[in-house]
Amino acid sequence: MEARARNLYLVPYVLWIVLFVIAPILLIAYYSFFNVEGQFTFENYAKFFTPVYLRMTLSSFWYAFLITLFSLLVAYPTAYLLTKTKHKALWLLLIILPSWINLLLKAYAFIGLFGTYGFVNTILEVTGIGKKQILFTDFSFVFVSVYIFIPFMILPVYNALEKMNPTLIDAARDLGASPWMTFRRVVFPLTIDGVKAGCMAVFIPALSLFMITRLIAGNRVITLGTAIEQHFLVTQDWGMGATIAVFLIIAMAILMLLTGNRKRGLIDIVKR
Amino acid sequence: MSKGKWRLSNLYLIAVFVILYAPIFYLMFYSFNSGGAMRNFEGFTLEYYGEVFQDTRLLIIVLNTFIIALLSAAISTIIGVMGAIAIHYIRSNRPKGTLLTLNNVLIVSPDVIIGASFLILFTIAGVQLGFVSVLLSHIAFSIPIVVIMVLPKLQEMGGSLLDAARDLGASSWQVLTKVILPYIKPGIFAGFFMALTYSLDDFAVTFFVTGNGFSTLSVEIYSRARQGVSLSINALSTLIFLFTVLLVIGYYFINRRNSRPTGKEVRT
Numbered sequence: 001m002e003a004r005a006r007n008l009y010l011v012p013y014v015l016w017i018v019l020f021v022i023a024p025i026l027l028i029a030y031y032s033f034f035n036v037e038g039q040f041t042f043e044n045y046a047k048f049f050t051p052v053y054l055r056m057t058l059s060s061f062w063y064a065f066l067i068t069l070f071s072l073l074v075a076y077p078t079a080y081l082l083t084k085t086k087h088k089a090l091w092l093l094l095i096i097l098p099s100w101i102n103l104l105l106k107a108y109a110f111i112g113l114f115g116t117y118g119f120v121n122t123i124l125e126v127t128g129i130g131k132k133q134i135l136f137t138d139f140s141f142v143f144v145s146v147y148i149f150i151p152f153m154i155l156p157v158y159n160a161l162e163k164m165n166p167t168l169i170d171a172a173r174d175l176g177a178s179p180w181m182t183f184r185r186v187v188f189p190l191t192i193d194g195v196k197a198g199c200m201a202v203f204i205p206a207l208s209l210f211m212i213t214r215l216i217a218g219n220r221v222i223t224l225g226t227a228i229e230q231h232f233l234v235t236q237d238w239g240m241g242a243t244i245a246v247f248l249i250i251a252m253a254i255l256m257l258l259t260g261n262r263k264r265g266l267i268d269i270v271k272r
Numbered sequence: 273m274s275k276g277k278w279r280l281s282n283l284y285l286i287a288v289f290v291i292l293y294a295p296i297f298y299l300m301f302y303s304f305n306s307g308g309a310m311r312n313f314e315g316f317t318l319e320y321y322g323e324v325f326q327d328t329r330l331l332i333i334v335l336n337t338f339i340i341a342l343l344s345a346a347i348s349t350i351i352g353v354m355g356a357i358a359i360h361y362i363r364s365n366r367p368k369g370t371l372l373t374l375n376n377v378l379i380v381s382p383d384v385i386i387g388a389s390f391l392i393l394f395t396i397a398g399v400q401l402g403f404v405s406v407l408l409s410h411i412a413f414s415i416p417i418v419v420i421m422v423l424p425k426l427q428e429m430g431g432s433l434l435d436a437a438r439d440l441g442a443s444s445w446q447v448l449t450k451v452i453l454p455y456i457k458p459g460i461f462a463g464f465f466m467a468l469t470y471s472l473d474d475f476a477v478t479f480f481v482t483g484n485g486f487s488t489l490s491v492e493i494y495s496r497a498r499q500g501v502s503l504s505i506n507a508l509s510t511l512i513f514l515f516t517v518l519l520v521i522g523y524y525f526i527n528r529r530n531s532r533p534t535g536k537e538v539r540t
Contacts, residue, residue: 005448006358006361006362009355009358010354010358012351012355013359016412019393020378020390021375023393025377027396028385028388077284078284078285078288081282081284081285082285084281094289097516098296100516100519101509102475102512103473105296105509105512105513106296108501109296111310111501113294113295113298113310117311118311119298122311147291150292151292204380205382207382211494214498215497215498228388232388238392242388245388248384252382
């Protein structure tokens with residue numbers, strides 16, 4: 001009776017898994033072996049290892065790394081200070097609220113803010129620095145991306161900090177550790193899981209951004225995401241797009257395995 | 273902590289908040305600018321709000337966006353809850369783990385990959401790109417979120433409650449509707465709400481599978497923003513911001529209302 005009911009519930013869900021999880025991945029892998037004319041070939045993979053695509057992959061990883069690093073540098077102190085405020089829940093809600101606003105609108109706002117006659121340039125002029133080209137530069141790309149990803153970094157770090165036992169800090173202080181030492185040896189190691197979760201939540205989407213690269217970076221920055229979008233929707237070279245997607249999936253899987261294993265290792269250490 | 277340090281940390285928090293909110297308020301502020309651009313505020317006008325409400329194409333797109341969001345959230349909640357219950361009742365660890373891993377694939381996949389792979393899928397399956405393809409993909413990427421929100425509630429429930437219900441003669445249908453569903457209701461609401469916001473917020477996946485005739489708000493804003501600044505987008509974003517705030521407040525109250533009765537139920 002129970003088993004039959006369970007199987008009944010399982011049917012639509014498994015159908016979903018087969019159709020929308022397994023089939024798409026297989027299709028991506030399958031398409032990566034076909035060229036524009038629809039012939040079976042390995043040339044997409046050969047093309048991926050030419051300097052053009054390798055440089056693009058490298059720069060994509062570099063930008064994703066920068067975005068993750070700056071997000072962490074801004075988010076960690078913010079999360080830490082948030083745990084010290086009086087009305088934590090309210091402050092946290094206020095931090096998360098902007099992340100509910102449609103991404104497109106935020107990117108669009110920066111077109112206005114960073115424009116030639118925009119707010120930032122007006123300030124630069126008043127302070128005597130003078131007008132600068134801000135939009136369509138690497139700086140604006142990284143800045144806007146960090147802006148968009150910060151809430152996703154703050155949340156896991158905040159949760160990790162909240163879970164931490166505050167008496168450990170007192171203990172460290174009593175034993176004569178300086179604030180920096182306490183942070184480096186006690187607080188940071190104990191919140192490393194939150195930091196990792198945050199980095200994963202930022203790094204993978206940052207690798208595959210394509211809307212911001214077009215609107216803010218004016219096609220100057222080409223990420224893996226932009227390349228996939230370009231191949232699928234502009235040049236209609238689905239095979240090459242699928243090949244890049246295959247490498248993105250592999251990179252993602254490796255990253256997840258790395259962080260997952262480390263987490264398991266940590267749990268083992270704690271258990272011991 | 274010394275007083276100077278305290279002030280400095282407050283300053284840092286305030287700076288982060290200002291930067292987080294500045295772009296949004298910048299957009300809202302210039303939506304009232306009669307000058308026609310996001311610079312040099314000339315005078316107050318509601319012209320662009322009028323423009324938004326007269327733009328039938330835009331209004332249809334807004335309507336489409338909401339229909340897609342509500343339908344996909346409702347359907348994915350149903351399938352997700354069924355999936356969560358099924359996963360919960362699988363006893364052996366191996367298939368359970370496999371299902372959970374597969375469940376999380378779409379959550380961690382970048383939008384571009386989801387969009388591209390669904391585009392291939394729909395093309396091969398012969399699904400016309402448009403309303404149906406967008407709806408199907410929104411359902412698809414919302415299901416795992418619902419499962420993730422419902423599963424912890426199921427685990428929290430424990431087996432004794434179900435055993436008690438069965439000992440007292442409840443049929444499996446009664447156990448489901450009178451015990452399980454009421455207990456996991458907060459999780460279901462949270463899942464539905466998350467699905468709703470994911471659907472409203474999605475740009476990348478929709479952009480891939482939308483085809484020519486059909487458009488949602490995000491895709492429309494993207495194509496308009498690529499042509500440059502137009503203050504009717506600002507007016508629209510102000511309206512969306514207010515709506516979002518209302519939605520968040522609503523969610524907050526639903527959560528509070530839900531947590532109270534369940535707390536009581538557990539106690540009695």
